[in-house]
Amino acid sequence: QSVLTQPPSASGTPGQRVTISCSGSSSNLGSNTVTWYQQLPGTAPKLLIYRSNLRPSGIPDRFFGSKSGTSASLAISGLQSDDDADYYCATWDDSLSSPVFGGGTKVTVL
């Protein structure tokens, strides 16, 4: 059972917009920023969004992160076949004094 809750799957056709939710509590998302990682099949996770809405160099602006209260979301616009991957949200948990992850969302490009 993950500390952060994500839907197990999401899907869309090329060009569509897909949104993934991430739900937490006051001890984690309620007081810390959210991070999103993308994991392509057979590879290590890759930083996609940090500090809730910032993109590392090289990440296209099709990826948009937001956070409000104890929930966060990742929106992927202009869906492409390369976006077919697992997406994980993460944050710091003040009660556990550790980073915590969501269970991951498998995005399928139909």
Next chain:
Amino acid sequence: QVRLAQSGAEVKQPGASVKVSCKASGYTFTNFDINWVRQATGQGLEWMGRMFPNSGNAGYSQKFQGRVTLTRDTSTSTAYMEVSSLTSEDTAVYYCARALGSSSSGYYYMDVWGKGTTVTVSS
């Protein structure tokens, strides 16, 4: 560029220990935490612990406390993770990752990841 190079795949018998290395390059090793995260086949990411290379201190997930030991060698900019009393449940890919932020800053994220080390526990 910033890179974390992990050691190769391991096959261990139940009850044995395994030690995985993570060699950092391209940045000052002692300035950033190194976290360890594992992923069983078809499962999500599970945080195991973090090491503070400057002090050598470490923090562990309650699940792994007492069975996982994180160490480092600053002379070679290498972090190590040792897991003891292995069972089949420990079969997974183990990742090291550099982290930015702190518990008091409001943000903490892993910006660079190693490629992972596959550990298989089988008799």
